[in-house]
Amino acid sequence: GAVVSQHPSRVICKSGTSVKIECRSLDFQATTMFWYRQFPKQSLMLMATSNEGSKATYEQGVEKDKFLINHASLTLSTLTVTSAHPEDSSFYICSAPSGRASDEQFFGPGTRLTVL
Amino acid sequence: SQQGEEDPQALSIQEGENATMNCSYKTSINNLQWYRQNSGRGLVHLILIRSNEREKHSGRLRVTLDTSKKSSSLLITASRAADTASYFCATDVGGNNRLAFGKGNQVVVIP
Numbered sequence: 001g002a003v004v005s006q007h008p009s010r011v012i013c014k015s016g017t018s019v020k021i022e023c024r025s026l027d028f029q030a031t032t033m034f035w036y037r038q039f040p041k042q043s044l045m046l047m048a049t050s051n052e053g054s055k056a057t058y059e060q061g062v063e064k065d066k067f068l069i070n071h072a073s074l075t076l077s078t079l080t081v082t083s084a085h086p087e088d089s090s091f092y093i094c095s096a097p098s099g100r101a102s103d104e105q106f107f108g109p110g111t112r113l114t115v116l
Numbered sequence: 117s118q119q120g121e122e123d124p125q126a127l128s129i130q131e132g133e134n135a136t137m138n139c140s141y142k143t144s145i146n147n148l149q150w151y152r153q154n155s156g157r158g159l160v161h162l163i164l165i166r167s168n169e170r171e172k173h174s175g176r177l178r179v180t181l182d183t184s185k186k187s188s189s190l191l192i193t194a195s196r197a198a199d200t201a202s203y204f205c206a207t208d209v210g211g212n213n214r215l216a217f218g219k220g221n222q223v224v225v226i227p
C-alpha cells in the first residue's frame with residue numbers, strides 16, 4: 001500500500017530556532033498534501049494545504065509566516081516552524097490523498113516537536 | 117473548524133466485547149471517515165462512508181451514517197487487545213480532501 005514518511009520523527013530544539021519537517025509520498029505522487037497539528041490528548045487540527053507548484057493554503061488562525069510550507073516536488077512537502085517557541089511544541093502530521101476513487105488519505109507517522 | 121465531534125468517551129471493555137462510539141457533525145458532508153491512532157503514532161484509515169450511504173462493513177467494523185441527524189457510529193465487534201487505540205471520525209466537507217477531525221474516543225481493550 002501507499003506509504004507516507006516523515007522526517008525527523010522527533011526533534012528537540014531551542015526557543016527561537018527554526019525546524020524543518022519533511023513529508024514524502026514514497027510510492028505515489030501527491031500534488032496536494034496536508035499538514036495537521038495535534039496537541040496531547042487532543043484531536044488533529046488542519047493547519048494548511050500544501051500545493052505542488054503553488055502557494056500553500058492556510059486555515060484560519062494559522063500564521064503563514066510562522067509555518068512555512070514548500071511543496072517542491074510531487075513527492076515532497078516541507079513544513080518549517082520558524083522562530084519556534086515552547087507553545088509550538090506539538091505532534092505534526094502530514095497526509096496525502098491516495099488519488100483513488102476511495103478518497104482514502106495516507107498519513108505520515110508524525111513528528112514530535114519539543115521546543116525548550 | 118471542527119466538524120466531526122464525538123461524544124467524549126473513554127471506553128474500557130473486555131476482549132471479545134463490542135465497542136461502539138459515536139460522532140456528530142454540523143454541516144453537510146461529502147463523506148465521513150474513521151481513523152485509528154495508536155499512542156504517539158500516525159493515523160490509519162479504517163473506513164469511509166459516503167453521504168448517500170447508510171451503513172458499511174469492513175471486517176469487524178460497522179459504520180452507520182444518519183445524515184438527517186448528522187451523526188455516525190463505529191462499531192467494533194469481538195474486540196481484541198490490539199484494538200486498543202484512539203478512534204477519530206473526520207469529515208470531508210468541501211470534497212477537496214480537507215478533513216475536520218472530531219475529538220476522538222480512547223478505547224482500551226482488556227485482555
